[in-house]
Amino acid sequence: MARMLEAPTYPVADEVVLDPKRTAVVVVDMQNDFVKPTGKLYVPAAQDAVGPIARLLEKARRAGVLIIYTQDLHGEEDPEYHIWGEHVKAGTWGAEIVEELAPQPGDEIVPKPRYDAFYASRMEDVLRVHREVDTLVITGTVTNICVLHTAGSAALRWYRVIVPKDGVAALSEFDQEAALHQIDFLYKGVITTVDAIRFE
Ligand code: ZN
Numbered sequence: 001m002a003r004m005l006e007a008p009t010y011p012v013a014d015e016v017v018l019d020p021k022r023t024a025v026v027v028v029d030m031q032n033d034f035v036k037p038t039g040k041l042y043v044p045a046a047q048d049a050v051g052p053i054a055r056l057l058e059k060a061r062r063a064g065v066l067i068i069y070t071q072d073l074h075g076e077e078d079p080e081y082h083i084w085g086e087h088v089k090a091g092t093w094g095a096e097i098v099e100e101l102a103p104q105p106g107d108e109i110v111p112k113p114r115y116d117a118f119y120a121s122r123m124e125d126v127l128r129v130h131r132e133v134d135t136l137v138i139t140g141t142v143t144n145i146c147v148l149h150t151a152g153s154a155a156l157r158w159y160r161v162i163v164p165k166d167g168v169a170a171l172s173e174f175d176q177e178a179a180l181h182q183i184d185f186l187y188k189g190v191i192t193t194v195d196a197i198r199f200e
Contacts (some may be wrong), residue, residue, distance in 0.1 A: 028140025
């Protein structure tokens, strides 16, 4: 039987003004296998995050903000398949980023083999090229898995982390709230909403 716990609380900023030159928006793993009902590891809440992420990307593109997509990607065999089953296999429809959030010319796409987008990926190289960036707005799925690991990894490198709660999705409310609490409590990230973010 589930044990009742009080949900952790964290502040939600109602206005976050970011310098477009010093900010990158990171869209974590918004791929068909996670976002679409016929995907292999469907996260229903990810559907609800598509609209807010699209609104954020529109604002970011207008302001000339760097946009980085991460793409979870596995080969024929992968130890993660023993945990989750086969998912986001290279070359399949499931591995593609959803068409509603399709990357545009100039965006960066960072394939990654594990939850943490900084591990064994091009992320550090991309951010080194854009060395003026010191703030990452992190969106996508799954909040307590790849978003949390990526937020933590960014914070350990002293990036300022901003997470709009309507732009991230988890499998349960518990997972969502616990991850947001951790990002606030441990990584000193700012939890906010997409509409509270302004680039200027
Ligand atoms: Zn994976």
